[in-house]
Amino acid sequence: MFKKILQSLSRSQTAKTETAKQVPAKNPAPAAHQARGVLNQIAQPAATPSKSQTPEELCQITPKMSKDQIKAQLKLLYRRYNRSASSLDSKIRSEADQMLTAIVTVREKNFGEI
Amino acid sequence: MAEYVGIDLGTTLSGLAYLKPDGNPEIVPNSDGERLTPSVVFFEAHEDVKLVGSAARDGGEPDRTVFQIKRYMDDPEHLVEIDGKKWTPAEISALILSKLKRDCSKIIGEIKEVVITVPANFNELARKSTIAAAEMADLKVKRLVNEPTAAAVYYAHSQGVQGRILVYDLGGGTLDVTILNVEGDNIRILTSEGARHLGGSNFDEMLLEAYAEQYRKQTGAKLFTDERHRRRVLQTTEDAKKMLSKLQRVNDTVANDKNDGIARIDLTRESFEKLIRQMLTRTVMLVEQALDSAKLKTSEIDHVVLVGGSTRIPKVKTVLEKLFGKTPKSCGNVDECVALGAAIFAKRSARIQEVCNASYGTLAMVYNARTGDEKLMNSIVIPKNTPIPCSRTQIYQTSEDNERVIEVDITQGEDEDAKFVDVIGRITLEVPPNRPKGCEIAVTFSYDENQRVRALVVDKLSGRSREVAVSYKGAGVLSEEDLKRKSAHLRTMRIE
Structure with missing residues (x-):
């Protein structure tokens, strides 16, 4: 059922650049981020924490979500940002730290303190 | 010659253990009589000597003292400059390993081959840097083993337990959670998860902020304005943290180095637990991630084992007891079991089945x-x-x-x-x-x-x-020639 077509990073970035050339964007698409050293991270984590956003907004938690959905979303985000928290890039690490704080805050609100 | 030797090259403390002829591991003390050596290096200005351990930690010259170098083992741009010479994290770590090798070999004989422990989530470059550090210290690395695996090996050996074990290893700088299965003499690792930059030193920094805040409120002045004094207060907060694992309340006095007065610090265990609560929640989430990764429920874990100095914090035990419905067990001295397990691992590695650490x-x-x-x-x-x-x-x-x-x-x-x-x-x-x-x-x-x-x-x-x-071949990885040259140079250094 699934067809897997090899797609290298350089090719996907070329495709992005070509798309960007055709449609002038208001904000230029971020180039592939070359983290220092061993880790060559493809892009910045999707959410960049902003002080004006609530922890729920940062974690994309909506009032309609069930407890199970919230739990699943927090688990997914924790896995992602715990990994980013090990980045050599201090900016990514700092953003991941803010996200982890938001994740814990939402968890405590919804499931109580440990 | 000591045949089976394990080294725990820790963020804050390092230790060396060997396997005695009776099959039991033992920690070998350093020349200062300490069972564990602080992972701190001091570059003395007046004498051509590198101090490693307690003397380095208590030296008091922050510009010439290197702490927690392990946190940078995978950062090719992290260089420590002393007197115009730039030191890589691997070179600094090599000084710590040299001290252990030189001191301990006086007691147990020549040390050639070792097993060295690393955090479960150490990446390729950090592992390579660790091996390079050992080679510079004239040590052949038989295997690298993940710290919680080593701790679990020691726990299984010393307690004779069977079944599924979850190891919660909260050290000075990192948290590792490993789940493994013990059947007879065979150990099978099921999963390992890790969090970098989450450990006891984070709690010390939080306490430091609390001290600075109280000082500001009482005197209107800053508690510290330079790194030297900040380090001193940080040591005080670490001591206070340790006291709070034994007592409900700690009273302390602090002063800055500008004669702005003395502030009285009143700390309770409750307030400390409140301070670190969110960090502990992160550790619980890592435990849950490990359980998910191994497709297990809390009820399917037979033993919860505590490793690492930070597990002395009573709240850590309480939180895990609540999560698992059983009392976590400590594997003896939580600071030593990783090195002890590494020594056992050196002999029994064939009976230990490990898993891919990443996809x-x-x-x-x-x-x-x-x-x-x-x-x-x-x-x-x-x-x-x-x-x-x-x-x-x-x-x-x-x-x-x-x-x-x-x-x-x-x-x-x-x-x-x-x-x-x-x-x-x-x-x-x-x-x-x-x-x-x-x-x-x-x-x-x-x-x-x-x-x-x-x-x-x-x-x-x-x-x-x-x-x-x-394999990573970029910046930060030394060539064979560089390694030999640096190793030869290191052998000429005075390391105390």
Whole structure:
């Protein structure tokens, strides 16, 4: 059922650049981020924490979500940002730290303190 | 000569253990009479000597003292400059290892080959740097072993337990959670999860902020304005933290070095627990992640084992007891069991089945024929937790007509979203011209017992192939020549 077509990073970035050339964007698409050293991270984590956003907004938690959905979303985000928290890039690490704080805050609100 | 030797090269403390003829491991003290050596190096200005351990930690010259170098083992840009010479994290670590080797060999005889422990989530470069540090210290690394694995090996050995064990290893700088199964003499690792930058030193920094805040409120002045004084107060907060593991309340007085007065600090265990609560919640989330990764429920864990100095904090035990419904057990001295386990591991590594620490795969446009959806994904070839050694193959198709060069990115990470994985290498394979898109390419990853990965790309139509060892060869990795030169230089140094 699934067809897997090899797609290298350089090719996907070329495709992005070509798309960007055709449609002038208001904000230029971020180039592939070359983290220092061993880790060559493809892009910045999707959410960049902003002080004006609530922890729920940062974690994309909506009032309609069930407890199970919230739990699943927090688990997914924790896995992602715990990994980013090990980045050599201090900016990514700092953003991941803010996200982890938001994740814990939402968890405590919804499931109580440990 | 000591045949089986294990070294715990820790963020804050390091230790060396050896296996006695009776099969039991023992910690070997350093020349200062200490069982564990603080992982601190002091570069003395007046004498050509490098102090390692307590003397270095208590030296008081922050500009010439290096703490927690382990946190930077995978950072090729982190260099410590002393008197115009730049030291890499591997070189600093080599000084610590040299001190251990020189001191301990006076007691147990010549030390040639060792097992060194590393955090479970140490990446390729950090592992390579650790091996380089050992080689500079004239030590041959028999194996690297994950810290919680070593601790679990010691726990299983000393307690004679069987069943599923979850090891919660909260050290000075990192948290590791490992789940393993013990059956007779055989140990099978099921999963390991880790969090960098989460450990006792984070709690010390939080207490330091609390001290500074109280000082500001009482005197209107800053508690510290330079690194030297900040270090002194940090040591005080670490002592207060340790006291709060034994007492409910600690009273302390602090002053800055500008004669702005003395402030009285009143700390309760309750307020400290409140301060670190969110960090502890993060540790619980890592435990849950490990359980999910091993597809286990809390009720399926037979023993919860505490490792690392920070597990002395009573709240850590309370939180885990609440989560698992059973009292966590400590494996004796929580600071020593990693080194002790490494010494046992040196002899029994053949009986210990380890797993891949991360998933390896490539980037692919995955097309769902049923829904018509397609998206760029991290396509995993070897999933995390696959027992090692192992080898797995996936078949992919080329994306364009007349494609001359096949590029295969090698990814590390579990997330299917390509944004949240790391590309750690690339294989390019030249193929014959004039072929339509859709030609089959086999991508095989192999993973050996030393956690090294190889990748093989085969063009099925032409039979052309290319195989590479996936290894970091960029900045921060020393050549053989450099290693030999630095090792020779290190042997001439006075290290106390």
